[in-house]
Amino acid sequence: MRPEIEAAVEAGKIASDLMDSSSGGEFSDAESKSSDSDIVTEVDRSCQESIISMLSDRFPESGFLAEEDEVNSSGNPIWIIDPIDGTLNFSTGFPYFCSSIGVEESGQVIGGAVASPQSALGEYYFAHQGNGAFRCQLSESPEQGSRISVSDSGISGGRIALDFSKESLQSGALIRVTPI
Template identity: 35%
Template sequence: MQSLTRLGDDLNFASSIIDQVDSITLPRFQSQDLTIRTKPDNTEVTDADVAAEQRIRSMLGRSRSRDAILGEEEGETGSSSRRWIIDPIDGTRNFMRGVPVWATLLALEEEGEIVMGIVSAPALHRRWWAGKGLGAFTGRSWANAKQIHVSDVRNVSDASLSYSSMDGWAARGQLRGFLRLAQESWRTRAYGDFWSYMLVAEGAVDMACEPELELYDMAALVPIVTEAGGTFTSVSGEPGPWGGNAVATNGHLHDEALKILNSISDGEGTARA
């Protein structure tokens, strides 16, 4: 594990990268000449996604040339115990439609652990970041940063749940489990994407879950949630962003949320492993 001083340096460097990326993505938001194409996996990518990832890779190449990189648009390059993980625009469809809930996600993995994450949502004028052992923060800049913490809600019946879509739960055979969690919660809202998890970290929402995610969708979110005092696992309870899906809570609610999600399947009515 790197020292806290080195991690702080990485966070400062990541912030300088994100400053430049915001200057690329925000002017393209709601642009009339946005270029959009469909990738082989039937997801969309815009010229802003591509330009953002290219800028991040360029800056990493100059200052962190020994580190590996995994990006949504250009895949994996390099081999190192240190790996930067990029989602140039999380919420591309929002970006395309003029919805301001989208963000650039940048994380640092070291020896198999995500040790740093930064999330920038320039159309919302918000940024969040965290480093392992350093806490989680939000603010427009380092100078006016505020440390954030999860809520203290102890029961699902008193909790607010945020989610994305329901299609993936049906594909997993867990739609009934998800609906049970939603029904047992005090309040549900579909904030979606990175926004759900940042609200968990801030204590505005108590639980968030999604059934189908890639590593680059989750990596930057994990340290922000956990350094704020929360818990981030897969639906099966695997810690971190490695399980292909996510459940994030304030920690108090985690076991109960996982139990409800896995309590009934769409087919046999039995729990999924």
């Protein structure tokens, strides 16, 4: 695995730990950005700062495109970061959120990682150009991951059922997905 992808996985896990240590709290610090449902919290900023710090140490020539602040986007590689993808879900305790980190080198996206903390799905995903995409539990190393494959089934024959009610969260039946 390329060092950039290993770093994206590690940075995602760092952000996951920060989200876990803050989940379930009150987010009176949440600020609206473009609308009431587009918010930012101090946890977003803390995750972003930790991700950028770690990646900058490892790749000093890096540039960054990050959601929460204007950051230097010149450099190579360029990291594309959403520190908490699903901040509204995170801030309300709905367990579907993650940290998303992509990496571009010389104008080409080469891969990235998505990490969902234990308080959400407890998984991470990573992909790198030419080598496929993989899914792992947070406790697993990338080598233990399972390859994600593309289904031959068309979406027209598929069905997805979602239940976002509080009752389903409280009963432990978060979401039922019918396989396509």
